[in-house]
Amino acid sequence: xxxxxxxxxxxxxxxxxxxxxxxxxxxxxxxxxxxxxxxxxxxxxxxxxxxxxxxxxxxxxxxxxxxxxxxxxxxxxxxxxxxxxxxxxxxxxxxxxxxxxxxxxxxxxxxxxxxxxxxxxxxxxxxxxxxxxxxxxxxxxxxxxxxxxxxxxxxxxxxxxxxxxxxxxxxxxxxxxxxxxxxxxxxxxxxxxxxxxxxxxxxxxxxxxxxxxxxxxxxxxxxxxxxxxxxxx
Amino acid sequence: xxxxxxxxxxxxxxxxxxxxxxxxxxxxxxxxxxxxxxxxxxxxxxxxxxxxxxxxxxxxxxxxxxxxxxxxxxxxxxxxxxxxxxxxxxxxxxxxxxxxxxxxxxxxxxxxxxxxxxxxxxxxxxxxxxxxxxxxxxxxxxxxxxxxxxxxxxxxxxxxxxxxxxxxxxxxxxxxxxxxxxxxxxxxxxxxxxxxxxxxxxxxxxxxxxxxxxxxxxxxxxxxxxxxxxxxxxxxxxxxxxxxxxxxxxxxxxxxxxxxxxxxxxxxxxxxxxxxxxxxxxxxxxxxxxxxxxxxxxxxxxxxxxxxxxxxxxxxxxxxxxxxxxxxxxxxxxxxxxxxxxxxxxxxxxxxxxxxxxxxxxxxxxxxxxxx
Ligand SMILES: Nc1ncnc2c1ncn2[C@@H]1O[C@H](COP(=O)(O)OP(=O)(O)O)[C@@H](O)[C@H]1O
Ligand SMILES: [Mg+2]
Numbered sequence: 001x002x003x004x005x006x007x008x009x010x011x012x013x014x015x016x017x018x019x020x021x022x023x024x025x026x027x028x029x030x031x032x033x034x035x036x037x038x039x040x041x042x043x044x045x046x047x048x049x050x051x052x053x054x055x056x057x058x059x060x061x062x063x064x065x066x067x068x069x070x071x072x073x074x075x076x077x078x079x080x081x082x083x084x085x086x087x088x089x090x091x092x093x094x095x096x097x098x099x100x101x102x103x104x105x106x107x108x109x110x111x112x113x114x115x116x117x118x119x120x121x122x123x124x125x126x127x128x129x130x131x132x133x134x135x136x137x138x139x140x141x142x143x144x145x146x147x148x149x150x151x152x153x154x155x156x157x158x159x160x161x162x163x164x165x166x167x168x169x170x171x172x173x174x175x176x177x178x179x180x181x182x183x184x185x186x187x188x189x190x191x192x193x194x195x196x197x198x199x200x201x202x203x204x205x206x207x208x209x210x211x212x213x214x215x216x217x218x219x220x221x222x223x224x225x226x227x228x229x230x231x232x233x
Numbered sequence: 234x235x236x237x238x239x240x241x242x243x244x245x246x247x248x249x250x251x252x253x254x255x256x257x258x259x260x261x262x263x264x265x266x267x268x269x270x271x272x273x274x275x276x277x278x279x280x281x282x283x284x285x286x287x288x289x290x291x292x293x294x295x296x297x298x299x300x301x302x303x304x305x306x307x308x309x310x311x312x313x314x315x316x317x318x319x320x321x322x323x324x325x326x327x328x329x330x331x332x333x334x335x336x337x338x339x340x341x342x343x344x345x346x347x348x349x350x351x352x353x354x355x356x357x358x359x360x361x362x363x364x365x366x367x368x369x370x371x372x373x374x375x376x377x378x379x380x381x382x383x384x385x386x387x388x389x390x391x392x393x394x395x396x397x398x399x400x401x402x403x404x405x406x407x408x409x410x411x412x413x414x415x416x417x418x419x420x421x422x423x424x425x426x427x428x429x430x431x432x433x434x435x436x437x438x439x440x441x442x443x444x445x446x447x448x449x450x451x452x453x454x455x456x457x458x459x460x461x462x463x464x465x466x467x468x469x470x471x472x473x474x475x476x477x478x479x480x481x482x483x484x485x486x487x488x489x490x491x492x493x494x495x496x497x498x499x500x501x502x503x504x505x506x507x508x509x510x511x512x513x514x515x516x517x518x519x520x521x522x523x524x525x526x527x528x529x530x531x532x533x534x535x536x537x538x539x540x541x542x543x544x545x546x547x548x549x550x551x552x553x554x555x556x557x558x559x560x561x562x563x564x565x566x567x568x569x570x571x572x573x574x575x576x577x578x579x580x581x582x583x584x585x586x587x588x589x590x591x592x593x594x595x596x597x598x599x600x601x602x603x604x605x
Contacts, residue, residue, distance in 0.1 A: 047603045056514055057599050075518065082516025089602060093511045097242040102234045107515035109236055118234065154515070166602075 004068040005029035012062035022048040035195040040214030046198035086155025090167035107157040125153035145176035240528040258537025261490035266545020288432035304427035318446035324428035342418030358383030358398025491585035498589035510598025530586020
């Protein structure tokens with residue numbers, strides 16, 4: 001029996017106005033609960049693919065599915081991202097005028113109505129990423145690794161089923177990188193979230209169950225490029 | 234943390250810009266309040282009150298734009314008095330003159346027999362005697378400003394007069410007037426036999442009675458304008474011009490305030506493109522992002538409007554107490570008008586914020602999130 005993939009692309013292409021093709025007919029299925037490393041050189045289309053998976057960007061051709069169905073609109077995708085997908089960026093993208101506690105609560109606004117519950121959950125999450133003591137610090141007062149921990153706590157705000165991480169260690173030194181990847185792998189293991197990490201860094205593969213390679217907007221699958229990558233491990 | 238916290242933090246982040254924007258709104262609203270307040274003050278204080286006293290109808294020459302520049306022949310008075318329903322006709326000569334110290338005051342001339350004399354509250358000295366021909370009574374503020382006491386001389390229009398007494402608070406002339414017998418003022422201004430207005434008192438004060446008498450008067454004296462004193466402010470041409478000017482200038486001021494808000498928010502939205510991208514990535518709905526930006530606009534507008542009302546009231550206070558116009562107007566701004574200005578500004582500011590809020594939704598923030 002095949003479980004419904006939580007994330008899926010069917011023949012997805014993304015072309016830009018200038019004739020650049022960032023993705024070419026990518027077909028991909030990711031089963032719930034797996035961890036996947038998406039590897040490839042800079043510019044090969046990893047970020048574009050992650051954006052397709054969560055509806056932040058729309059395919060020029062093909063379809064993107066979440067849990068087996070194609071969300072009907074940008075609003076439907078927004079609701080899915082709010083409730084079920086967490087995103088972690090290379091540049092952290094924390095809001096500079098908010099402290100760690102407040103940054104973690106950003107995704108909860110409009111989801112969790114009770115302000116005290118938001119606070120309590122943010123406290124728990126900061127503790128989880130080992131930053132309880134830094135709750136009142138703003139991004140400017142935190143190191144890169146600490147910022148990324150806050151961002152990971154933020155991605156967990158609404159108890160997502162999926163975490164998408166775009167070069168989560170790209171701005172960090174190797175020691176901090178290992179700690180961050182360890183944290184993500186740990187969250188994957190204990191919470192059972194589906195984890196997709198894009199990177200050009202080879203060390204990441206050891207933190208994921210499966211690795212997908214990308215080049216020039218295509219997935220590299222041997223022996224046949226037609227094959228569907230079903231990461232149903 | 235709430236959405237409001239986020240809006241406030243965003244504004245606090247660019248404190249100088251936010252304050253300058255609020256200041257821009259404040260100047261616009263302050264100007265608006267100052268203007269409206271001055272015009273209303275003139276309306277209530279000066280021209281309206283010229284006639285309020287205890288007269289029912291004010292008579293001026295037809296076609297008069299500025300009440301002080303027109304004069305009437307004194308001898309019409311007895312003819313008007315003959316009309317049924319008219320109890321009393323009292324001529325009055327009015328003018329604005331400069332004192333030696335540059336102060337502008339209202340000079341009024343009343344016939345010796347006028348009942349207006351009895352309405353003055355004398356603080357010191359006594360009323361001028363008509364016989365002397367060179368006596369005046371002055372308001373207490375004028376007296377204070379010039380350091381005058383009864384018995385001292387005062388220069389008016391190049392002639393020397395003697396101050397017979399000082400009066401307090403008599404409506405329009407408030408404390409800032411100088412009053413003298415009509416005959417002496419006519420000589421001083423070389424307006425012998427002329428008056429500025431007739432003040433009529435009618436036998437009854439019922440609305441239908443007053444309308445009937447006025448109807449009759451208009452028939453008999455086609456060259457004169459008869460205005461119920463309660464409507465003087467509404468019908469005065471100078472006030473009408475001032476009022477529409479105030480309106481136009483106020484609208485321009487409001488428009489500028491709105492443009493200032495739009496400009497600031499627009500800049501702030503564009504420079505925050507990556508942050509708006511993050512909000513999208515964490516699943517914020519368009520309506521929430523829209524609300525965030527619009528709230529920032531409303532906060533800016535509210536701060537600017539509150540500051541502006543303060544500024545406007547301060548300006549008005551200056552106009553009422555220290556400017557050359559002082560004594561001619563009376564504080565005319567009600568809490569209600571201020572409330573209306575506040576509401577209108579907030580409404581316009583919010584409407585203006587919709588444009589940058591809309592723009593925030595049109596941005597393509599995905600590029601800004603892309604990692605390299
Ligand atoms: N707005 C755009 N217009 C044109 N080309 C773009 C645009 N955005 C991305 N690209 C191109 O698409 C390709 C894939 O980009 P991206 O997904 O960011 O790659 P990666 O994340 O693997 O570095 C790159 O060649 C990039 O230059
Ligand atoms: Mg990338």
